Amino acid sequence: MRTYDLTPFYRSTVGFDRFFSLLDQANSDGSxxxxxxxxxxxxxxxxxxxxxxxxxxxxxxxxxxxxxxxxxxxxxxxxQNAPATSExxxxxxxxxxxxxxxxxxxxxxxxxxxxxxxxxxxxxxxxxxxxKKPRNIPITTSTAVAAPQVVDGSAEKAAA
Missing domain, CATH: 2.60.40.790 (Immunoglobulin-like)
Incomplete structure (x- = not known):
């Protein structure tokens, strides 16, 4: 079976040490x-x-x-319970x-x-x-579609 040296990855990555430790464990036959x-x-x-x-x-x-x-x-x-005479x-x-x-x-x-x-x-x-659990977000609908309200009428003046 091939063995891989993961040392270069340890030197050049941050935060992946647990991942590489798991790879090392999976690779070893020492279990x-x-x-x-x-x-x-x-x-x-x-x-x-x-x-x-x-x-x-x-x-x-x-x-x-x-x-x-x-x-x-x-x-x-x-x-300690075994008698000294037993073999x-x-x-x-x-x-x-x-x-x-x-x-x-x-x-x-x-x-x-x-x-x-x-x-x-x-x-x-x-x-x-x-x-952490997924939750459902209810979707609301309105029967009358309201037009977006214009706060400043400058867009209407520019179109005219």
Missing amino acids: PGYPPYNIERTGENDYRISVAVSGFAPNELSIVAKENTLTIKGEKAAN VLYRGIAARTFERAFQLADFVQVKNASLENGLLHVDLVREIPEA
């Missing part, structure tokens, strides 16, 4: 596949992100919404630290989060302010 997640649309303006976090307790997870980024982190504490022969359940970041559109806010059956559900809602 981890752990933990898997789903993004669902649950309503016209409602969304849900479900992240598979089996084995993590609620106190080992953190959700941070800052500006237009939602970051979900998981830090697994050392397993793991095969470890298929990943219990590693992770960090997932999601770019949110404008006016999207986190409504709530819940942990059920090993899935972390983060509910989002897009609330557009009234000032």
